[in-house]
Amino acid sequence: MSNLFSVNSSIVFATLVLLILLSISTWSIALFKLWKQFQAKKDDRQFNERFWAVREWSEAEKVAQENKGDIARLAQSGFAELKTLSEAQHDLKHLGAPHDVLERQLRQQLQNIQRYHERGLAELATIGSTAPFVGLFGTVWGIMHALQNIGSSGSASLDVVAGPIGEALVATAIGIATALPAVLAYNFFLRRLKVHVTDLENFAHDFMRLAQKHDYKL
Numbered sequence: 001m002s003n004l005f006s007v008n009s010s011i012v013f014a015t016l017v018l019l020i021l022l023s024i025s026t027w028s029i030a031l032f033k034l035w036k037q038f039q040a041k042k043d044d045r046q047f048n049e050r051f052w053a054v055r056e057w058s059e060a061e062k063v064a065q066e067n068k069g070d071i072a073r074l075a076q077s078g079f080a081e082l083k084t085l086s087e088a089q090h091d092l093k094h095l096g097a098p099h100d101v102l103e104r105q106l107r108q109q110l111q112n113i114q115r116y117h118e119r120g121l122a123e124l125a126t127i128g129s130t131a132p133f134v135g136l137f138g139t140v141w142g143i144m145h146a147l148q149n150i151g152s153s154g155s156a157s158l159d160v161v162a163g164p165i166g167e168a169l170v171a172t173a174i175g176i177a178t179a180l181p182a183v184l185a186y187n188f189f190l191r192r193l194k195v196h197v198t199d200l201e202n203f204a205h206d207f208m209r210l211a212q213k214h215d216y217k218l
Contacts, residue, residue, distance in 0.1 A: 012145070015138030015171050022127050022134075023178040029120040030185040037192060040117075043069025044199070051075065057214050070113050070196070071203050077109035078102060078207050079218065086217055098216040099208070106204045113200060117193050121186060128182035135175015142168025 047067040054060050064075035085098050146165050 012138045012142040012168060012171055015134060015141070016174060019131060019134060019138075019171070019174045019178050022131055023174075023181070026124060026127050026178065026182045026185065029123055030181070030189075033120055033185075033189055037189075040070055040196075043067065044071045047072045047075075057210065058218055060210075061218060070117075070200060073113065074106060074109050074200055074203060075207060078106055078204075078211065081105040082211060082216060082218055099212065102211055102216065103208060106207065110197070110200050110204060114193070114197055117196065121189060121193075124182045124186040124189070128179050128186055131179035131182065132172070132175045135172040135178070138171030138175070139168045142171060 047063070047069050048071065050063045050067065051060055051071075054063055060075075061079045064072055064079055081102050085101060143165055146168055
């Protein structure tokens with residue numbers, strides 16, 4: 001570790017520090033999102049088990065209010081809209097057929113949930129795409145600095161050239177090592193999000209079917 005920070009150029013040193021900070025950010029975001037997804041999956045599984053086990057439509061509303069998680073939030077939004085529809089609202093927001101009004105509400109709630117889970121993905125994508133170039137910048141600057149030192153010393157032997165240029169190449173290696181986990185984490189969480197959104201859409205479709213069966217009333 002001491003050799004890593006023994007570079008002579010302050011620019012290269014700052015580049016290495018920046019890459020290490022980006023790496024810490026990547027792992028922090030990844031671990032946090034893993035924990036949140038574990039909690040969300042657990043909550044959704046508990047809600048599904050209770051919701052689909054009930055026999056009455058009114059009892060299903062109580063289950064939605066008593067549970068937490070993304071699917072429970074979607075159900076809560078749907079039941080809240082059904083209550084509003086039963087009160088015969090005549091404003092522009094509730095203008096139209098009950099099916100269209102409820103579908104719009106569920107779609108908006110689903111989009112809010114999706115935006116919530118997209119937090120951190122942009123940061124991972126940015127780190128994954130820029131970290132190699134940051135490392136390359138440090139390498140190019142380090143090689144320039146090394147060549148200037150070689151020129152001022154008047155010696156171009158392998159012993160003089162290998163050390164400074166080898167130190168400069170460390171920046172590229174760290175840049176790649178920083179980018180790889182970020183790209184892998186981005187692709188992993190993006191895939192998990194698509195699967196989760198599909199589950200939410202399936203529940204919203206089933207909720208619409210049940211609401212239509214009960215004439216959009218509680």
